[in-house]
Amino acid sequence: MKILFVDDEENIRELFQEYFKYDFDVIVADNGLSALDLANSEHFDLIISDISLPKLNGVQFIKKLRFEGNLTPFIVITGDSDIQLAIDVFRLGAVDFFLKPFRMEALRLRIQKYENAELDSNALFRNHEVTFHDSEMKIEINPKIKNINKYVALIMQQFQANPVIKEDDQLSLRVVLHELLANAIEHGSAGISYKEKQTILESNNDYFDLVDELCKKYDRRIFIYYKIDETGIVLKVADQGTGFNLAEIPSPIDDPRGNLLNGRGIFLVRMNIDSISYNEIGNEVTVTKSWTHNSQN
DSSP states (O other): OEEEEEOSOHHHHHHHHHHHTTTSEEEEESSHHHHHHHHHHSOOSEEEEESSOSSSOHHHHHHHHHHTTOOOOEEEEEOGGGHHHHHHHHTTTOOEEEESSOOHHHHHHHHGGGSSOOOOHHHHHHTTSEEEEGGGTEEEEOOOGGGHHHHHHHHHHHHHTOTTSOHHHHHHHHHHHHHHHHHIIIIIISOOOHHHHHHHHTSSSOHHHHHHHHHHHHOOOEEEEEEEOSSEEEEEEEESSOOOOGGGSOOTTTSGGGOOSSSHHHHHHHTTOSEEEEOSSSSEEEEEEEOHHHHTO
16 A cells, blocks of 8 residues: 655654654655645546645645545645644645644554555455345445455446546545444444443554454444435445444544544545434434535536
């Protein structure tokens, strides 16, 4: 996996390179202009950039990337005082954010969501992980957290051929699908509470192995329903878990210094949709999104 990391502070660049040098192919840049040249001349699987950059700031950087048709997933880094600016960057197509100072291990977990994305749909069907119910526009998943990117890629294949869904909307849908599926797998199929997740992540246990072991133990399915027309999409994700209390989920906005691992997913979903609602027990979520070209008319 190849990552472009952009920050004007030399010690942060060196720390990032040292921490991830055995895991990823890391290229660094110290200003937005150099980063733009690199992003346009080489292929990257992920870009992580500070907002406050010399020569070309993070907002200008992402604007130029998207204007030039570069849809590489983009994570922004910002200081506490820049939180509103970070939200604005989401509207330009960023897929995640981190607040300084951040934990490298927390960042690692977010980077891993973009790994293992190569799609082998035949294997997913052959292993009975995914079942399509075409007549109902329903997809059934027997989940493994390590295959979440494959599930997202497979579902996105159903949308990409639709001419009304533009590239910006596809990027937003990809973010929404990943976060909703991650919640359904971790908290629904595996039955891990938000407090338990925090404890596990702070231990030396392999979180992804544990999630998949619990998914196998409980054997709970996830169902994705969708309806698309020329104006937008209605997407529903339901799991067979016991549900959760939405009020218990922490907010990255209310506690910006926490760099919270919990609550981030729902925040990211809200930034990319028009509405979100839950059933009474919290194991079924429905989101709606209007297509960008319709929203701008």
